[in-house]
Amino acid sequence: MIDEVIKSLPYEVIEKRKQRIIVKVEGESFASALNALKGLSFNRLNILTAVDFIKEKEFEIVAILHSDENKVIAIVKTRIPRDNPSIETITNIYPNAYKYEIEMSEMFGIKVLGNPDSGKEFVLEDWKDLPPLRKDFDSIKYATEHYESRNVEVKYD
Amino acid sequence: MEMQDVIEEGYVGILEDLRKRSLWMLHYCTACGAIELPPTITSRFDAERFGIAPFVTSRQSDILLVTGYINIKTLRRIVTVYEQMLPPKYVIGFGSCTINGGIYWDSYAVVKRLDLYLPVDVYIAGCMPTPMAVIEGFRSLMKLIDEGKANGWKKYIEDNAYYKENQRKVLG
Ligand code: SF4
Numbered sequence: 400m401i402d403e404v405i406k407s408l409p410y411e412v413i414e415k416r417k418q419r420i421i422v423k424v425e426g427e428s429f430a431s432a433l434n435a436l437k438g439l440s441f442n443r444l445n446i447l448t449a450v451d452f453i454k455e456k457e458f459e460i461v462a463i464l465h466s467d468e469n470k471v472i473a474i475v476k477t478r479i480p481r482d483n484p485s486i487e488t489i490t491n492i493y494p495n496a497y498k499y500e501i502e503m504s505e506m507f508g509i510k511v512l513g514n515p516d517s518g519k520e521f522v523l524e525d526w527k528d529l530p531p532l533r534k535d536f537d538s539i540k541y542a543t544e545h546y547e548s549r550n551v552e553v554k555y556d
Numbered sequence: 557m558e559m560q561d562v563i564e565e566g567y568v569g570i571l572e573d574l575r576k577r578s579l580w581m582l583h584y585c586t587a588c589g590a591i592e593l594p595p596t597i598t599s600r601f602d603a604e605r606f607g608i609a610p611f612v613t614s615r616q617s618d619i620l621l622v623t624g625y626i627n628i629k630t631l632r633r634i635v636t637v638y639e640q641m642l643p644p645k646y647v648i649g650f651g652s653c654t655i656n657g658g659i660y661w662d663s664y665a666v667v668k669r670l671d672l673y674l675p676v677d678v679y680i681a682g683c684m685p686t687p688m689a690v691i692e693g694f695r696s697l698m699k700l701i702d703e704g705k706a707n708g709w710k711k712y713i714e715d716n717a718y719y720k721e722n723q724r725k726v727l728g
Contacts, residue, residue: 547668549669
């Protein structure tokens with residue numbers, strides 16, 4: 400089964416195991432790659448998320464697909480530039496990506512074109528700082544500035 | 557002392573005693589520590605022999621049990637729920653996350669001290685506290701009620717400005 404998928408895919412397959420393939424695509428062809436994979440029985444989107452590669456100044460968008468029919472996982476990865484990041488929505492292919500996209504745009508500041516709720520408040524309320532899952536966001540500094548701590552000396556004996 | 561006063565005083569005394577013996581708790585399960593509540597209230601440790609039973613609505617509960625880390629989003633709801641409860645009401649902070657942030661001390665979302673925002677009567681330390689510790693916490697709350705020291709709800713009315721200001725600082 401995997402071999403058939405790989406043969407019919409016009410994208411680079413960087414890893415192949417018995418029940419898993421990892422596909423790397425260019426930023427623009429992310430949606431079309433997902434569309435192609437959906438046609439190849441990958442009917443389920445498990446997760447859509449991002450990873451911050453701050454040294455390379457890039458975000459990696461990761462979608463994990465699952466095929467119920469063949470019990471195979473496909474991981475689709477793409478890189479987009481870190482400043483002014485934006486991707487196309489994939490809700491027309493996998494409708495359950497809707498919340499993942501809102502979360503991604505809140506936690507990483509990635510704009511999702513075509514998703515009407517991208518950029519709106521999702522879990523954070525009144526957030527005014529950098530998006531908190533970016534690597535350049537200093538969580539300890541934010542926490543010490545905003546939330547008072549109990550200043551007690553801890554003694555160990 | 558007139559007869560009326562004597563009766564009233566005795567009546568209040570009996571009421572206090574009964575109150576101590578029937579504490580209904582609203583378990584606001586914000587976090588992982590909530591998993592210790594099922595063994596606490598079911599047959600193995602059986603908190604009901606102390607008169608403590610879980611309850612579902614805020615209006616009819618006496619204890620607000622905050623189990624675990626509190627972030628901005630839940631703090632807003634906790635404050636609403638606490639203000640809905642009818643006095644006398646007590647707050648128990650459960651787990652080290654409510655005391656000083658616990659392992660989430662550096663998180664961008666977790667407020668570190670519950671007692672800045674609500675008057676906490678009893679803290680139960682531990683990550684997570686065992687059912688024995690939870691029952692011990694309930695018992696010390698009962699002792700405080702007996703001695704008339706569990707006055708968090710009165711403090712909340714008197715120092716309302718202080719609590720409101722702290723709440724405003726983080727909730728905006
Ligand atoms: S104190 Fe421990 S068990 Fe309780 S909420 Fe915090 S991390 Fe979870």
